[in-house]
Amino acid sequence: MLILECPYCGVKAEETELAAGGEAHLKRYGPGSSDDEFHDYLFMRENPKGVHFERWRHANGCGKWFHAARCTMTLEVFGTYTAQTSVPTQEILDKIAAKRPGWTWREFADGKK
Amino acid sequence: MSKAVSVLNGARFSGLATVEDAGLQGMITLRGDLGSKALKAAVKAATGAGVPAQGSISVAENGAAAWMSPDELLLLVPYEDAVAKTAEVAEALKGEHALAVNVSDARAFFRLSGEGAREVLGKVSPVDFDAAAFKPGQFRRSRLAQVAGAFWLNEDGSFYIVCFRSVGEYVFKLLSAGAHPQSKVGVY
Ligand SMILES: [Zn+2]
Numbered sequence: 001m002l003i004l005e006c007p008y009c010g011v012k013a014e015e016t017e018l019a020a021g022g023e024a025h026l027k028r029y030g031p032g033s034s035d036d037e038f039h040d041y042l043f044m045r046e047n048p049k050g051v052h053f054e055r056w057r058h059a060n061g062c063g064k065w066f067h068a069a070r071c072t073m074t075l076e077v078f079g080t081y082t083a084q085t086s087v088p089t090q091e092i093l094d095k096i097a098a099k100r101p102g103w104t105w106r107e108f109a110d111g112k113k
Numbered sequence: 114m115s116k117a118v119s120v121l122n123g124a125r126f127s128g129l130a131t132v133e134d135a136g137l138q139g140m141i142t143l144r145g146d147l148g149s150k151a152l153k154a155a156v157k158a159a160t161g162a163g164v165p166a167q168g169s170i171s172v173a174e175n176g177a178a179a180w181m182s183p184d185e186l187l188l189l190v191p192y193e194d195a196v197a198k199t200a201e202v203a204e205a206l207k208g209e210h211a212l213a214v215n216v217s218d219a220r221a222f223f224r225l226s227g228e229g230a231r232e233v234l235g236k237v238s239p240v241d242f243d244a245a246a247f248k249p250g251q252f253r254r255s256r257l258a259q260v261a262g263a264f265w266l267n268e269d270g271s272f273y274i275v276c277f278r279s280v281g282e283y284v285f286k287l288l289s290a291g292a293h294p295q296s297k298v299g300v301y
Pocket residue numbers: 006007008009010011058061062063064
């Protein structure tokens with residue numbers, strides 16, 4: 001059972017109150033981008049065993065989108081944060097570094113700002 | 114104009130708890146900046162209640178305001194006044210980035226009371242209803258089995274439940290089944 005705290009209403013929402021929105025912090029490549037960029041934007045996704053960043057929506061609740069950082073192996077949740085950002089918060093990065101030294105995920109990694 | 118009737122026209126079921134169609138209730142969805150002075154004044158004028166804190170409902174004598182999200186409130190007003198009050202709120206918020214809509218006829222309204230009220234709602238909603246966790250005045254949007262719903266707890270231990278009118282009959286039957294006299298779990 002996955003429980004995420006919605007950063008907008010403070011509710012500890014159980015999985016069935018939420019809708020999964022896939023990988024977080026994707027950069028959109030649209031008109032003017034190369035075929036490769038567009039292809040990667042559409043199809044290439046992380047599938048990590050460990051630290052992962054995702055988008056979730058508090059569908060049966062306030063209805064807002066937010067971000068979550070969690071471990072896909074243990075289901076440990078490092079934290080949830082606002083959707084109005086393209087990078088995880090420093091607080092969450094620090095928390096992950098403390099618990100999973102040497103972690104990496106796309107362009108993000110332990111010790112990298 | 115045709116006579117307005119609430120979703121199940123006063124239906125009632127009694128078991129572990131009592132489930133009642135709570136009748137016609139004026140409801141106004143209000144979106145906007147909950148911190149704005151104009152909005153606070155408009156909410157006060159329409160309901161008599163202040164803008165509620167996150168996750169709660171503020172109740173006044175003839176109305177209430179419930180916290181739906183960081184930019185949305187549900188205003189409760191007498192059914193007969195809903196049209197006029199919606200217009201008043203909209204007028205008061207002219208020029209603000211805000212929207213008021215009368216949703217009274219798009220919602221169903223139930224009351225769940227009696228000793229088993231927490232248990233019955235707990236069967237259909239993924240929410241902790243322990244007395245220490247869910248207190249009077251708390252307002253929560255969640256789901257009622259397969260549909261969206263919102264509810265709050267009154268001082269007398271009863272819940273008011275709001276859902277879309279289109280699923281009103283489903284919710285009534287759902288709560289009634291949860292209140293079946295032989296279905297006691299005894300968690301709360
Ligand atoms: Zn929420």
